[in-house]
Amino acid sequence: MTMYQIQDYGGIINHAENLALGLKEAGHEVEFNILIPKLKVSNRSLPPKNFNEYQKLGTRYYFHQAKGWYAVPKIPYLDKYARESFIEKCSKFDAVLWHIPVPTLNKDNQNVNVWTELYDNNTKNIAIIHDGNLPKLYPHLALVQKKFHSCVCVHESAYNSAQNIAIPRLLIVNPFDLGTLINYPEKKFEERSGFSAIQVFKAWKRMDTLIRAIPFMNNKEEKVIGGKGIEYRYMTSKDKCKPKYYNAKGEKIWDVALELGMNYVGTVKNTEVFKHLYNSKLQIDPSWSLKYSSYGAHFNRTTVEAMIVGTAPMATDLGMKDSKVFIAGKNYIKIPATFNAKQFGELVDNALSDKNQWLDIVFNNYDLLDMFNMHTVAKRYTDLINGVFVATLTTGEVTDEMASNGNKNLNFFNIESRIKPCRVPQTLFEGGTYHSA
16 A cells, blocks of 8 residues: 655545555555655654654554654655665555555645656556545546556545546445444433534535534533644634634634533544544534535545444535435435524534434444445455456546646646547456456
């Protein structure tokens, strides 16, 4: 398993760790590293001051939910020898799982183009698509698409947005360790209190909509908010708080929510996330993106974490748009994205008092859990690698917009090749061999 270095790994950390654990427990050898656009890197460093906040799972490297991995092997792929050594090592494995399949447009990658060589490893390269907007974020994947055996998409938005490249794709959801269930026996509705909402504060996560709704809630139950990110820093900054994070009275919505009982727990380990969820009736995910939702549902990891410990999820209609996995009213409580703060607050109050709705959703979600089991997910990956199943994967077209975005990205990397608009034919995948339909 490998990936290019980025600033914020988010749920990719959990995916990598649980997938590695699932594969290892199935008897497979797994190595993990990160690709760095440098000529030389030091793989030795002193433990961080907050090392007690780090944990270790499937990759066997220490990681922090917000800061990423500590002391994971780094490959300085600008160095010709390091590049060749990496390619040689990859060739000895059945497959290379690329959690971030191509470099992003950060300043360290500008004018760096040797990454296109890293896929020439005589094994099966599998791209894992975590984002729900591939044509905008990773259109330059089309440049190396012929070097990929297949791509795995972790939710429906990612799956549908990946139709723009000529790589056969499958929907294989995020993996979770369901052994967690042992530590959390059934807990009744009356034994729980309030809600938890713990995730990265990105603009499209829209945590401010939930925080803004807290003053309109009449319930006196727990209101747990956790996580950090760029929008958290803006929301809480003394000098740089964005205007949108003030209410009509000129008060910071963050300060008002704290005064009214919001319990901010910061960035916590995954084990702590489960404890908060276990004590809550609801898990609230206010996220939505017009771009992501145009491709379909982009359900988040926190929704499944809630299901594991018997907590009822709340999610937006746009976040779950057209989902075939999560059904509104059956698997989650729907939050209309158009709701204002008062309507949002009233909806939460109603959900916290509706025991029958809570029971139905919690019961229904137990039937969904197996598809997210890390052993089930690991088996789907190995079946894909071994060509056990036959799948017809229909792709769409490289649009003018995607080609334009891709070529802008190629200019950033100083690559002369061009991506052209074209129809991507239907592709048949059978036993590891591709045939044009």
